[in-house]
Amino acid sequence: xxQLQQWGAGLLKPSETLSxxxxxxxxxxxxxxxxxxxxxxxxxxxxxxxxNHSGGNNYNPSLKSRVTISIDTSxxxxxxxxxxVTAADTAVYYCARGYYGSGTRIKVYYLDYWGLGTLVTxxx
Amino acid sequence: DIQMTQSxxxxxxxxxxxxxxxxxxxxxxxxxxxxxxxxxxxxxxLLIYGASSLETGVPSRFEGSGSGTDFTFTIISLQPDDFATxxxxxxxxxxxxxxxxxxxxxx
Numbered sequence: 001x002x003q004l005q006q007w008g009a010g011l012l013k014p015s016e017t018l019s020x021x022x023x024x025x026x027x028x029x030x031x032x033x034x035x036x037x038x039x040x041x042x043x044x045x046x047x048x049x050x051x052n053h054s055g056g057n058n059y060n061p062s063l064k065s066r067v068t069i070s071i072d073t074s075x076x077x078x079x080x081x082x083x084x085v086t087a088a089d090t091a092v093y094y095c096a097r098g099y100y101g102s103g104t105r106i107k108v109y110y111l112d113y114w115g116l117g118t119l120v121t122x123x124x
Numbered sequence: 125d126i127q128m129t130q131s132x133x134x135x136x137x138x139x140x141x142x143x144x145x146x147x148x149x150x151x152x153x154x155x156x157x158x159x160x161x162x163x164x165x166x167x168x169x170l171l172i173y174g175a176s177s178l179e180t181g182v183p184s185r186f187e188g189s190g191s192g193t194d195f196t197f198t199i200i201s202l203q204p205d206d207f208a209t210x211x212x213x214x215x216x217x218x219x220x221x222x223x224x225x226x227x228x229x230x231x
Contacts (some may be wrong), residue, residue, distance in 0.1 A: 023198070041192075041227075043224065044128075044211055044224045045168060045213075047219050047221065047222070049219075059219075060218075060219040061125075062219075064125075102227045106174070107156060107215075108156075108173050109156070110158045110170055110173040111168070111213075112168075112170050113159075115166035115167065116142075116167065
């Protein structure tokens with residue numbers, strides 16, 4: 001059974017750097033895309049970005065200038081760094097496993113395993 | 125970015141009811157659409173991928189359909205465990221984007 005365990009600081013001041021890490025337990029680590037998603041109360045989730053086992057990334061353009069998602073395959077962990085946070089970055093942050101598959105006229109990309117979420121509050 | 129618009133934003137229903145939620149994409153996304161269920165304080169749970177494929181272990185009372193810009197999610201016979209918020213999500217183009225959600229409440 002795949003489990004994602006996430007951790008990191010939950011209270012930040014404006015202009016500080018958000019750092020979260022997600023550890024993967026069970027299942028294969030390679031062959032998947034490892035994602036970060038955030039959500040504010042009453043709103044739909046917002047995709048932050050992903051990283052594959054080779055270190056390649058896709059980022060949400062709205063956050064790209066402040067975000068880095070990195071991977072440590074030896075530890076089966078991946079991390080989120082979000083610089084210069086403001087109150088608008090207050091949210092629950094989730095890590096999630098992404099499965100990508102493609103074939104003739106077929107493509108899938110879904111988030112099938114998620115961490116429990118970390119509430120990050122930015123306040124002076 | 126591709127905008128995903130869900131309707132209704134909330135609905136009230138009873139156990140046994142048929143529930144239908146729609147999701148409209150701002151541009152053609154083929155059938156590159158997923159549906160998730162989320163309960164308060166929990167992470168989203170994948171129900172359907174590729175617009176109509178049921179994730180392993182998900183009950184068959186959940187159905188998805190559609191292609192292009194218009195999609196439908198149906199709960200054939202609502203069960204007590206199904207009261208939750210449901211989200212659509214497109215993966216035709218990065219960034220992945222989610223709909224605003226539909227809260228299914230008990231009538």
